[in-house]
Amino acid sequence: MSRYFSRKYSELEPYTPGEQPQNMERLIKLNTNESPFPPSEKSLRYARENTRSLNLYSDPNCVALTKKIAETYCVDPDMVLATNGSDEILNFAFMAFTDKDNPALFADITYGFYPVFAQLNGTPFETIPLKDDFSLCIDDYTGRKGTVFIANPNAPTGMALPKSEIERLVAQDPDRVVVVDEAYVDFGGESCVDLTMRYPNILVCQTFSKSRSFAGGRLGYGIGSKDLIADLNTIKYSTNPYNINSMTAAMGVGILDDQGYYSANCRTIMENRVYTTEELRNLGFTVLDSKANFIFMSSNRIDGEDYYIELKKRGIIVRHFNKARLSNWCRVSIGTRESMEAYIKATRDILGEVV
Amino acid sequence: MSRYFSRKYSELEPYTPGEQPQNMERLIKLNTNESPFPPSEKSLRYARENTRSLNLYSDPNCVALTKKIAETYCVDPDMVLATNGSDEILNFAFMAFTDKDNPALFADITYGFYPVFAQLNGTPFETIPLKDDFSLCIDDYTGRKGTVFIANPNAPTGMALPKSEIERLVAQDPDRVVVVDEAYVDFGGESCVDLTMRYPNILVCQTFSKSRSFAGGRLGYGIGSKDLIADLNTIKYSTNPYNINSMTAAMGVGILDDQGYYSANCRTIMENRVYTTEELRNLGFTVLDSKANFIFMSSNRIDGEDYYIELKKRGIIVRHFNKARLSNWCRVSIGTRESMEAYIKATRDILGEVV
Numbered sequence: 001m002s003r004y005f006s007r008k009y010s011e012l013e014p015y016t017p018g019e020q021p022q023n024m025e026r027l028i029k030l031n032t033n034e035s036p037f038p039p040s041e042k043s044l045r046y047a048r049e050n051t052r053s054l055n056l057y058s059d060p061n062c063v064a065l066t067k068k069i070a071e072t073y074c075v076d077p078d079m080v081l082a083t084n085g086s087d088e089i090l091n092f093a094f095m096a097f098t099d100k101d102n103p104a105l106f107a108d109i110t111y112g113f114y115p116v117f118a119q120l121n122g123t124p125f126e127t128i129p130l131k132d133d134f135s136l137c138i139d140d141y142t143g144r145k146g147t148v149f150i151a152n153p154n155a156p157t158g159m160a161l162p163k164s165e166i167e168r169l170v171a172q173d174p175d176r177v178v179v180v181d182e183a184y185v186d187f188g189g190e191s192c193v194d195l196t197m198r199y200p201n202i203l204v205c206q207t208f209s210k211s212r213s214f215a216g217g218r219l220g221y222g223i224g225s226k227d228l229i230a231d232l233n234t235i236k237y238s239t240n241p242y243n244i245n246s247m248t249a250a251m252g253v254g255i256l257d258d259q260g261y262y263s264a265n266c267r268t269i270m271e272n273r274v275y276t277t278e279e280l281r282n283l284g285f286t287v288l289d290s291k292a293n294f295i296f297m298s299s300n301r302i303d304g305e306d307y308y309i310e311l312k313k314r315g316i317i318v319r320h321f322n323k324a325r326l327s328n329w330c331r332v333s334i335g336t337r338e339s340m341e342a343y344i345k346a347t348r349d350i351l352g353e354v355v
Numbered sequence: 356m357s358r359y360f361s362r363k364y365s366e367l368e369p370y371t372p373g374e375q376p377q378n379m380e381r382l383i384k385l386n387t388n389e390s391p392f393p394p395s396e397k398s399l400r401y402a403r404e405n406t407r408s409l410n411l412y413s414d415p416n417c418v419a420l421t422k423k424i425a426e427t428y429c430v431d432p433d434m435v436l437a438t439n440g441s442d443e444i445l446n447f448a449f450m451a452f453t454d455k456d457n458p459a460l461f462a463d464i465t466y467g468f469y470p471v472f473a474q475l476n477g478t479p480f481e482t483i484p485l486k487d488d489f490s491l492c493i494d495d496y497t498g499r500k501g502t503v504f505i506a507n508p509n510a511p512t513g514m515a516l517p518k519s520e521i522e523r524l525v526a527q528d529p530d531r532v533v534v535v536d537e538a539y540v541d542f543g544g545e546s547c548v549d550l551t552m553r554y555p556n557i558l559v560c561q562t563f564s565k566s567r568s569f570a571g572g573r574l575g576y577g578i579g580s581k582d583l584i585a586d587l588n589t590i591k592y593s594t595n596p597y598n599i600n601s602m603t604a605a606m607g608v609g610i611l612d613d614q615g616y617y618s619a620n621c622r623t624i625m626e627n628r629v630y631t632t633e634e635l636r637n638l639g640f641t642v643l644d645s646k647a648n649f650i651f652m653s654s655n656r657i658d659g660e661d662y663y664i665e666l667k668k669r670g671i672i673v674r675h676f677n678k679a680r681l682s683n684w685c686r687v688s689i690g691t692r693e694s695m696e697a698y699i700k701a702t703r704d705i706l707g708e709v710v
Binding site for chain 2: 001002004005006007008009012013014015016017018020029032034035036037038039044047048050051052053054055056057058059060061084085087088091095096097098099101102116117119120176177200201209213214215216217218225227228230231233234235236237238239240241242243244245246247248251
């Protein structure tokens with residue numbers, strides 16, 4: 001850090017994104033939970049048709065997109081805030097609803113960005129260990145003071161809580177906000193969006209990056225009570241009022257206008273998840289029950305980091321976390337059937353099994 | 356604000372963007388300093404050709420775009436950080452280089468977002484009055500402690516300082532950072548980019564929103580010493596690593612590959628600025644000498660807000676600021692010759708002159 005850098009960030013450790021290799025040919029990329037399917041032609045047309053007036057600012061209120069998201073989830077438009085990826089809505093939530101008097105609470109094993117957001121915003125935080133089987137126990141959060149962040153399904157485990165458990169937490173203490181990060185909910189999880197109609201203290205965050213094949217477009221959103229969204233808008237208009245570019249906003253509408261295509265892709269991913277999980281279990285891997293577009297697994301037969309390295313040698317990139325409790329595990333995104341077959345083949349090869 | 360909103364923001368007053376009317380037909384929009392010219396066909400192709408792989412995350416390092424910006428300005432790529440509009444690089448600079456021990460210093464009349472960024476980040480700030488003629492005196496900043504933010508050319512005045520004056524400030528105190536916001540520099544100002552090669556304590560911020568017809572794409576950047584850019588990258592990777600979507604990053608390269616088109620548009624805007632300034636002065640207006648794509652003017656014959664309202668009735672939207680020292684002034688973006696002729700015609704009409 002330079003001598004000019006504010007000392008308030010002296011302890012800040014930035015987030016490390018998954019590798020984004022520039023030369024993708026002959027690589028199978030299963031490391032950042034992207035969709036293997038391109039956006040639909042119909043939704044792409046919305047972006048392309050919106051390039052003409054790019055000399056004008058994008059709509060800071062994102063009226064058309066916000067309305068479309070609201071319609072999709074049967075909530076009022078003023079219960080929705082669209083953001084530059086869901087990282088932005090999560091950061092806004094840390095900014096708005098945590099501070100030195102109001103710490104952040106989240107699991108020890110969850111989205112690695114939460115502690116970074118807390119540090120960035122000078123917020124104290126407490127990490128609450130998942131159980132030995134990586135399950136999250138809601139009772140560990142009740143009775144503690146602070147704003148709760150729960151990824152549901154969780155990353156990198158893929159394990160999901162039922163909505164009733166989240167509701168129990170939200171209802172138990174109306175004085176604190178519960179943020180539910182539903183980045184992966186479309187692959188079999190149970191969404192809490194309808195709770196936002198009944199509780200003033202829940203914010204649900206979702207993204208177009210996973211089930212909607214739009215990671216490159218950068219689009220996320222939050223759904224919550226009008227009051228919470230108004231607070232988050234205060235942050236947005238004090239940070240970057242034109243946070244979403246016109247092409248992305250237009251294509252977001254296009255994607256929601258073509259839900260059939262994206263829902264079918266989610267079903268395919270879930271089928272490929274079943275296939276991959278079964279094959280790995282047959283090879284002796286421990287594979288957690290996933291409701292996400294990735295699986296989390298380990299094996300007594302090979303160390304997690306070694307497995308990651310061996311797969312990479314064979315042109316398959318997965319994610320390994322150098323972190324306590326996780327070092328023997330790898331997270332593998334679910335791609336096309338063809339990719340998953342190649343991945344299983346490579347795994348057999350690594351284990352010395354007859355291919 | 357909701358009862359959940361952090362008290363640290365209790366004084367926060369968000370920025371108010373200029374009006375973005377949704378129904379633009381028959382309106383002449385001269386209120387947000389956009390370019391009246393669409394992006395070139397050549398640069399648009401770059402965005403359209405990059406829609407295929409939108410299911411993959413954008414490159415968090417923005418390698419191709421960063422390299423292209425670096426080549427354009429003859430600096431090293433690690434002296435460049437691309438951001439989601441120049442508002443993002445400005446906010447990052449407030450985050451990184453100001454804090455409670457290191458206040459922000461800026462003019463009383465300048466880009467209205469600076470005090471918002473300061474409040475957002477809990478940074479004390481001092482506003483230093485421009486002279487009565489709206490000129491900025493560098494000697495008002497020398498000898499004061501704090502990080503300086505100077506818009507050059509300034510907004511909403513359009514007045515510019517020579518590079519030598521900025522250099523004097525940068526050289527005078529190597530212990531503090533000087534941020535030069537050059538959003539409007541391509542319309543006749545003198546850029547300080549080359550100072551970044553010689554001084555470790557200057558950050559130059561620019562944008563694609565004005566001279567490059569890409570306000571809707573949201574693209575800005577900072578150029579500074581490697582150490583300053585490394586600090587700003589620490590902020591970026593702790594905020595939103597994938598801050599720029601793939602379409603915008605690709606089109607940014609396309610725009611810089613087609614500079615001839617955009618430079619010609621800047622010359623046209625400067626010609627139209629001369630035309631508009633002369634016509635207004637002939638009508639008795641005071642018009643400041645502008646080096647930007649807008650002019651700032653007042654008249655003894657009509658109050659600033661009344662003038663704004665009368666223009667709006669005639670389908671022409673300009674910007675009026677309800678702020679001390681500015682209430683009798685209006686800021687008018689420079690559009691096409693046709694728009695400026697219509698604007699002058701409307702002004703004559705308002706003043707009761709024979710049209």
